[in-house]
Amino acid sequence: MKLLIKKGRIIDPSQGIDQIGDLLVEEGIIKGIADDIPSDQYTKVFWAEEKWVLPGLVDIHVHLRDPGQEWKEDIETGTKAALYGGVLRVACMPNTVPPNDTPEITSYILKKAEEKGYVKVYPIGCITKGQKGEELTEFGRLKEAGIVAVSDDGKWVANSEVMKRALLYAKQFNLAVISHCEDPTLSQGGQINEGFFSAKLGLKGIPWSAEVAAVVRDLLLAKETGQPVHLAHLSCKEVIPFLRWAKEEDIPFTAETCPHYFSLTEKEVEGYNTLAKVNPPLRKEEDVLAIKEALKEGLIQVIASDHAPHSVLEKEIEFSLASPGMIGLQTLLPLSLNLVKEGWLNPLKLTECLITNPAKVINVEPPSLKPGKKAEFIVFDPNKTYVLGPDIIQSKSKNTPFLNKELKGITVLAVIGEKIWELNWAV
Template identity: 70%
Template structure:
């Protein structure tokens, strides 16, 4: 089959392309990207006004399988990914059982091959049972397909365990993904510590819970020269330390999620459990600082931290509600606001969503290079629409964006010969 995508704004951060052009696909492979391709095709897609890009790589996703399939499973999670233009997913290991053995890792890959809409790359645990004490077998986990190590949901509190993990992971060329949260400081916290926590009478999480963890991990990465990735950064106090680490040449990357540059703690007002997340939503100053960190290149990855929960976990008292929100289907739309605000260029944005996350987990950065399998997203950066439960393909609907109007919509996804229209 010959497929021609006409007149789109072709954006390829891997090749550094940003031009109005056509993309020609033959039998599922990219044949060429050029202006005004005139060939006969079996199907022509008009991409006027749309971005044409290689699919996103989301390296912070909770697929909930095995063990919590009422919230999400590999099939529904990857369907949501496809709907969001996320064509490669790295999933976090805090499943039940956790991904702390090669067997669980292999089972996820096998299930994804059978049921998944997009490829799934498992992240394995740093410590057995995520208990923070004994390291897992990094070498065997890598052989089974693990692309990174993380105890996400928990910080490795013991500094010597984390130090050993960074050293040991370095010998297997695996990154350590830290969930930076000093649990001694955040314990029992429900929302950001500040005006809102006082108003609602809820225990607050201070910024230090995050920054103490960030600083320790950066120091350990500096000493060990291990590869560190800091997940979901949310507070402004991190910035000077990230700048310092860049100057020192520390081997690290940092990530944030769209909710940390779109929403503030006030989303939780009225005890809105859909906005309860870990780390918590912060203040307007933090939102501005996170944008500044993106602009400065201190934060190089945007991930969704897609965390599905059912009404069982969310339609309860605030203090009993599980933290987290879904995000796969909103990652590109919400991130595209950074371009509309003039903060970064479209190509820079796609580095944060495609090239950089691919590099973190050590996979080939997706591109529109000739000969590659066609995995292409057509995105309208200007379309506005209401987020409804019907729009959401994920099994869970827990997002504070429900009922809100957002801008930017994935219109079509091409996976080799298949064209998905949304």
């Protein structure tokens, strides 16, 4: 079958193109891009005027909760949420129950993703057995089973000698090492950002030093070992000078942030709003500005959702007992689009942060609109305004501070090979 996308704004960071034109797909393969491609009776035509045509997004920080916590999310619902968000590849974190520290768990994830998944799933394995921070997992066997990276996400590997060995070990297998940047000795018991609101609400604060201390240690180990470290979900302005220093020193690293860290501030927790409880916490307006500036400067190269589903029972309780985290697969692109609207990034730079750069971190070839490549793209309407109601959230969990809020920008079409989804989900 032929599919012809007409008059869309075609943006492909892998080719550096941003142009109005047509895109032709035949039998699930990209055939070409041109100003005007004629159709015939055998061609399905999709008009994309005033819409963006992009390679599928690559989100390297997703919690699918499968195995073990399927009441929050599972591979089927999580990947469906990804599809509706225009995310056609997800890398899932290993803090499942049991954690992904053996080839058997990796194989389970891949098998279920093959049977039930809507999009490509890349498992991430644990750095340490049981995520206890003590004994390294068998990176080689995990990679043979299918992992693309290692992380103890949710926990920082506090033992520096263990983390150093992890970096050296990962180097042998060309595996990315993803660090949850939070020193627990500084953040233990913390609920929200340390400052005015933690004092006002009587909640223990999490200081920025917890993030900075972890980042600096990890950068020093990356410098010593020569193995890149990927710094996850950065949130505070104080960390930025150290990223700049690392770049000047040619230390191998990549850095990531999430839309909530450049879209929301700690004010969201007023009224003990558990939907705004995340880890690391939402911070101040000056931190939001610093994160945007770091994206513009290229010090932060990746935007990921940190999609962290939790059930009502884990959110509609006392603030100190509520689980931290928010869903984010369906809001990843709409919220990131604001960086373009506000002039921080142009569309090509934004799509690098959402597609090519995250793919590079986990050492996979990014989706592309190049002729001859498998069709793996979306059509995104940046002008569609809608309310994010619970009925249009595809995740099992609805824990987002954007619930019932007005958003702008939706994915209206997703194509993976010969599979075509028309996603008229925002009403």
